[in-house]
Amino acid sequence: MKKVIEGSMAVAEAVKVCRPHVISAYPITPQTHIVENLSQFVADEELKAEFVNVESEFGAASVVLGASATGARAYSATTAQGLLLMVEVLFNIAGLRLPVVITCTNRAVSAPINIWNDQQDAMTIRDSGWIMLFAEDNQEAADMHLQAFKIGEHPEIMLPVMVNMDGFILTHAFEPIELLDQKVADEFLPPYKPELYLTTKNPLTFGILAEPDWYMETRYRLQKAIEASSDMIEEVADQFKKTFGRYQGGLVEKYRLDGAETVIVSMGSVVGTIKEVADELRDKGKKIGVLKIRAFRPFPKEAIYDALKNVKNVIVMEKAISLGATGILYDEIKAALYGRPNQPKVSGFIAGLGGRDIPKESIVKVIKKGETSEVDNLFVDLKEHLIGGK
Amino acid sequence: MAKDELTVEKKIKEKEEIVESLLTPGHKACSGCGLALAARTVMNTAGKDIIVTAATGCLEVFSTSYPHSAWKMPWIHSLFENSAAVAAGIEVALKALGREKEAKIIAQGGDGATADIGIGCLSGMFERGHNILYVCYDNEAYMNTGVQRSSLTPFEAWTSTSPSGKVSWGNPTEKKNMPAIAAAHGIPYVATASVAYLKDLEKKVKKALDIVGPKYLQIHAPCPLGWAHEPYDTIKVAKLAVQTGLIPLYEMENGVITSVRKIAKKAPVEEYLKLQGRFRHLFKKPGFEKELERIQAMADATIKKFNLM
Numbered sequence: 196m197k198k199v200i201e202g203s204m205a206v207a208e209a210v211k212v213c214r215p216h217v218i219s220a221y222p223i224t225p226q227t228h229i230v231e232n233l234s235q236f237v238a239d240e241e242l243k244a245e246f247v248n249v250e251s252e253f254g255a256a257s258v259v260l261g262a263s264a265t266g267a268r269a270y271s272a273t274t275a276q277g278l279l280l281m282v283e284v285l286f287n288i289a290g291l292r293l294p295v296v297i298t299c300t301n302r303a304v305s306a307p308i309n310i311w312n313d314q315q316d317a318m319t320i321r322d323s324g325w326i327m328l329f330a331e332d333n334q335e336a337a338d339m340h341l342q343a344f345k346i347g348e349h350p351e352i353m354l355p356v357m358v359n360m361d362g363f364i365l366t367h368a369f370e371p372i373e374l375l376d377q378k379v380a381d382e383f384l385p386p387y388k389p390e391l392y393l394t395t396k397n398p399l400t401f402g403i404l405a406e407p408d409w410y411m412e413t414r415y416r417l418q419k420a421i422e423a424s425s426d427m428i429e430e431v432a433d434q435f436k437k438t439f440g441r442y443q444g445g446l447v448e449k450y451r452l453d454g455a456e457t458v459i460v461s462m463g464s465v466v467g468t469i470k471e472v473a474d475e476l477r478d479k480g481k482k483i484g485v486l487k488i489r490a491f492r493p494f495p496k497e498a499i500y501d502a503l504k505n506v507k508n509v510i511v512m513e514k515a516i517s518l519g520a521t522g523i524l525y526d527e528i529k530a531a532l533y534g535r536p537n538q539p540k541v542s543g544f545i546a547g548l549g550g551r552d553i554p555k556e557s558i559v560k561v562i563k564k565g566e567t568s569e570v571d572n573l574f575v576d577l578k579e580h581l582i583g584g585k
Numbered sequence: 586m587a588k589d590e591l592t593v594e595k596k597i598k599e600k601e602e603i604v605e606s607l608l609t610p611g612h613k614a615c616s617g618c619g620l621a622l623a624a625r626t627v628m629n630t631a632g633k634d635i636i637v638t639a640a641t642g643c644l645e646v647f648s649t650s651y652p653h654s655a656w657k658m659p660w661i662h663s664l665f666e667n668s669a670a671v672a673a674g675i676e677v678a679l680k681a682l683g684r685e686k687e688a689k690i691i692a693q694g695g696d697g698a699t700a701d702i703g704i705g706c707l708s709g710m711f712e713r714g715h716n717i718l719y720v721c722y723d724n725e726a727y728m729n730t731g732v733q734r735s736s737l738t739p740f741e742a743w744t745s746t747s748p749s750g751k752v753s754w755g756n757p758t759e760k761k762n763m764p765a766i767a768a769a770h771g772i773p774y775v776a777t778a779s780v781a782y783l784k785d786l787e788k789k790v791k792k793a794l795d796i797v798g799p800k801y802l803q804i805h806a807p808c809p810l811g812w813a814h815e816p817y818d819t820i821k822v823a824k825l826a827v828q829t830g831l832i833p834l835y836e837m838e839n840g841v842i843t844s845v846r847k848i849a850k851k852a853p854v855e856e857y858l859k860l861q862g863r864f865r866h867l868f869k870k871p872g873f874e875k876e877l878e879r880i881q882a883m884a885d886a887t888i889k890k891f892n893l894m
Contacts, residue, residue: 216681217674245677249670250709257667257706261638261674264661267681269674287663393636393659393675395688400654402645402662409651 203228256284266392289324294347311550455484617816619806640698813862
């Protein structure tokens with residue numbers, strides 16, 4: 196059944212069919228509509244779950260941590276400052292190997308305070324041990340939640356998953372959405388049955404102190420688990436296609452890469468605009484392709500190399516930067532290609548920070564620049580008069 | 586074996602069963618640790634049908650160093666400041682999973698984890714009305730990191746970050762009234778206890794666990810290392826803290842004080858302070874008499890406030 200609904204409602208509907216036992220959240224724009232909708236579902240008993248209103252995002256993350264450790268399926272949503280306030284807990288959830296799912300409605304980080312979209316929030320917690328998926332549109336965002344629980348809860352993975360969707364651009368946009376059928380979803384995502392959890396029937400100690408003789412091996416196993424999730428992400432995307440007939444890609448999505456000389460790599464909603472530009476340029480005979488990164492963690496370096504190895508120019512366009520270094524995606528794309536045969540030229544562009552629009556004309560300009568030169572850290576559409584230029 | 590020996594063996598076995606502890610031997614707490622005694626008493630009184638959370642601090646360090654655990658009940662340590670929130674997550678999860686009868690939930694933290702860094706999560710847990718007993722082991726400073734000052738450090742105590750010195754008498758502030766803050770949330774049960782009075786502590790744990798809703802129990806627990814007293818003096822020091830009036834033992838039910846532990850014979854504060862290296866400077870520096878008078882006045886005011894005599 197297709198319905199025209201807001202992105203946040205699409206996500207709330209998707210989370211509902213995942214049947215979480217516990218939802219805990221703290222309000223922050225532009226995440227609010229998701230949790231408002233979910234709390235209404237709980238109030239109307241459309242969803243049987245405990246909805247816990249907490250005193251902070253730190254508390255929300257801690258509540259879902261405790262719930263997940265007790266064997267419950269647990270969910271939260273946040274963004275920007277809220278995500279940063281969660282950081283300590285996020286690392287802890289991953290270290291404890293708890294398959295919590297959190298939606299991050301990507302937003303700029305303060306200061307200056309700015310409630311609009313970029314992806315600096317999520318990119319800043321990339322080292323926390325979470326699987327990080329990025330959605331291009333609201334259908335993908337909704338579907339990703341069902342996939343997220345399935346990936347994270349797999350006994351060989353047991354990792355938390357963060358579903359990223361661009362704040363406002365997706366969360367507040369109305370699109371026709373194919374709603375997930377509860378019965379089919381139940382078959383796709385069976386109840387969560389962890390092997391180990393807090394119970395008096397098998398009293399175990401969780402969250403131990405690991406001295407130098409033990410700590411490194413736990414981090415190694417965490418790394419191996421998140422690496423292993425690569426196959427699971429692909430597998431679950433395929434299963435999803437079989438069950439629901441939709442496929443938005445696994446680790447990456449290749450768009451018009453056949454014979455492409457120039458490929459734009461990006462994440463999130465801007466990929467939609469980039470695809471349109473690629474279509475238009477293809478119509479004019481230009482060999483342009485798009486590589487969408489769906490999974491940023493685990494970082495799909497093989498899939499990326501495979502997609503880019505015969506390309507002349509790679510253009511990475513991203514909505515975040517590691518200040519003092521370069522764009523984060525740019526840096527990692529370059530590393531994935533480094534020293535490999537047929538290594539393309541790679542340029543990095545920072546765009547759309549704090550909700551600055553990225554119109555098609557800007558993408559065309561970026562392509563021209565990336566084809567004719569090799570740049571890094573080029574900020575797109577800077578207002579020169581505001582930074583002392585002409 | 587002779588009949589007598591068999592009887593003796595049976596008696597020993599019976600006794601062992603009685604004292605079978607949820608905190609098993611082999612943990613790494615210092616000798617004379619008040620916290621270990623308090624935690625063991627709380628757990629054993631509660632019994633094995635509990636799920637407990639712990640904040641970062643001495644407790645998790647001395648009892649859960651991988652690959653060992655000293656605990657026989659389900660236990661989780663997450664972070665320094667979220668013991669109450671993790672416990673809240675456990676409580677709602679049990680409810681959602683239809684397992685609420687499986688266990689009672691006890692959240693634990695030291696004075697720093699409770700009154701400082703974790704007070705936000707604790708306040709949230711109280712305000713939302715979770716059915717959880719929160720236990721604060723109050724040893725009056727950040728002992729695990731090396732005796733730094735917390736907001737429950739008493740007036741003019743030396744700590745490594747509130748040292749006495751040329752222009753300092755040690756910690757410049759009075760102990761924060763954490764039980765009053767807990768009570769201000771309108772929770773049904775707040776109590777203070779001390780490792781010097783274990784029967785009293787047991788009674789309070791039992792009572793608290795029978796009450797539905799959030800409960801707060803603050804246990805005064807000397808730390809021989811941080812307070813610089815002899816390990817064999819832990820109980821003596823704890824007892825004097827109560828007998829001077831500095832640490833009042835009481836219960837509050839629904840915001841009203843319903844019981845206080847009376848002081849039979851008031852001890853002067855010097856007797857308490859003298860046993861502890863953290864107050865040594867109070868007996869050395871010129872002008873110390875005045876400081877002692879101030880502390881005595883505080884003790885007297887507490888005695889009056891709680892009607893301890």
